[in-house]
Amino acid sequence: MADNQFVRKGDVLYVIDPFDFEVAVRIGKALVDQRAADLEVKQAESDRRRRLSDLATTPEEQQIFAGNASQAKAAYAAAAHQLAQAELNLKRTNVLSPVDGYVTNLLLRVGDYALTGVTNVSIIDSNSFWIDGYFEETKMAHVCVGDRVEAQLIGYSKPILGHVKTVTRGISPSNAAAGTQGLPNVDPIYTWVRLAQRIPVRVAIDTVPPGVPLVSGMTATVTIRQPDAVDRQTWSHRLRTTLVDPMFDVFGAGDPPRPNCLQSPSQQPPEVTALPYARVPAIPSAEKIAPGLTPGIDASPRLP
Numbered sequence: 001m002a003d004n005q006f007v008r009k010g011d012v013l014y015v016i017d018p019f020d021f022e023v024a025v026r027i028g029k030a031l032v033d034q035r036a037a038d039l040e041v042k043q044a045e046s047d048r049r050r051r052l053s054d055l056a057t058t059p060e061e062q063q064i065f066a067g068n069a070s071q072a073k074a075a076y077a078a079a080a081h082q083l084a085q086a087e088l089n090l091k092r093t094n095v096l097s098p099v100d101g102y103v104t105n106l107l108l109r110v111g112d113y114a115l116t117g118v119t120n121v122s123i124i125d126s127n128s129f130w131i132d133g134y135f136e137e138t139k140m141a142h143v144c145v146g147d148r149v150e151a152q153l154i155g156y157s158k159p160i161l162g163h164v165k166t167v168t169r170g171i172s173p174s175n176a177a178a179g180t181q182g183l184p185n186v187d188p189i190y191t192w193v194r195l196a197q198r199i200p201v202r203v204a205i206d207t208v209p210p211g212v213p214l215v216s217g218m219t220a221t222v223t224i225r226q227p228d229a230v231d232r233q234t235w236s237h238r239l240r241t242t243l244v245d246p247m248f249d250v251f252g253a254g255d256p257p258r259p260n261c262l263q264s265p266s267q268q269p270p271e272v273t274a275l276p277y278a279r280v281p282a283i284p285s286a287e288k289i290a291p292g293l294t295p296g297i298d299a300s301p302r303l304p
Contacts (some may be wrong), residue, residue, distance in 0.1 A: 003106035006126070007097045013094050013121050016114050021090040028083035035076035036286035037293055042072040043286075044294040054099055080283040087280035099125040129214045131162060131203035133222035136196040142166060149203045151220040162223065165204040167262055172195060180252035 001013055046069040101123040106121045119121045131151050135143060143164060150159040156230065179185040208214060 003128045004101060009097055009100050012094055013097055013098045013109060016093040018093040020089060021093055024086040025090050028086040031079045035079040036289035039072040039076045042069045056233050076286055077283055086279050095122055098159050101125045108187045120126045122166045124216055129205055133201045133203055134198040135201055137199055138196050140199050143201060144258055148225040153218055153220045156212050160205060161207040162203045164201055166202045168200040281293045
């Protein structure tokens with residue numbers, strides 16, 4: 001593996017020395033065998049005491065053997081789960097790429113330590129690029145979901161084509177921080193001219209021109225195109241251009257906002273992204289792991 005190399009989903013990125021994890025698996029298997037044998041014996045003893053007559057045993061003795069069997073069952077289940085965790089850790093010694101993408105900022109070398117929660121290799125997902133455009137709030141009345149978008153990357157003549165996917169519904173105001181007493185901390189200095197807030201608009205990429213690379217973090221000039229004139233020549237549009245628009249121009253409010261620009265929450269399809277995880281395997285019965293440990297335990301005791 002090399003820096004900036006393209007990898008497929010499932011390709012091995014790097015391998016952790018598996019010796020310690022293999023030892024943990026062997027110890028876990030031995031412990032499971034021990035706990036299964038102990039469970040088999042104590043469960044058989046408890047069943048035998050339960051079937052004996054009152055002359056051969058007492059209720060207290062039956063409760064003691066039943067409790068021992070329950071404790072042995074819990075210990076066996078704990079050992080089985082520990083073994084499953086050890087096997088999963090051994091499987092994870094081969095670190096695989098979760099997506100198709102590019103290796104970036106590779107600083108890992110042979111002999112380095114892999115620590116839990118520390119990033120060793122970063123993968124840029126080649127199928128998840130998007131564009132964020134930051135538009136003044138005075139322009140948001142003309143931004144609609146589905147509008148055509150042209151993004152001109154710095155240094156490239158051909159634009160990337162896309163469409164408006166979503167519009168952010170909230171930004172952090174500068175006066176939202178709480179003061180020392182937990183009250184709003186409002187700046188007392190205001191000028192007559194206030195800068196317009198910038199609203200993030202998420203753009204989905206539709207077409208990338210040949211020869212234009214997609215690099216995360218690049219800068220682009222984003223232009224939102226209004227619908228074609230043919231699409232807007234409806235009776236409602238003609239009514240607005242003849243009656244509504246002149247009224248807005250008289251009052252100095254500019255063009256009226258386009259109706260039904262943003263999708264309602266019920267219309268947006270849910271996007272569910274789940275991380276791969278390992279399911280807890282079923283615990284095998286102790287009889288399969290330690291069969292035949294208690295032959296003849298149910299037989300009646302022979303007299304001397």
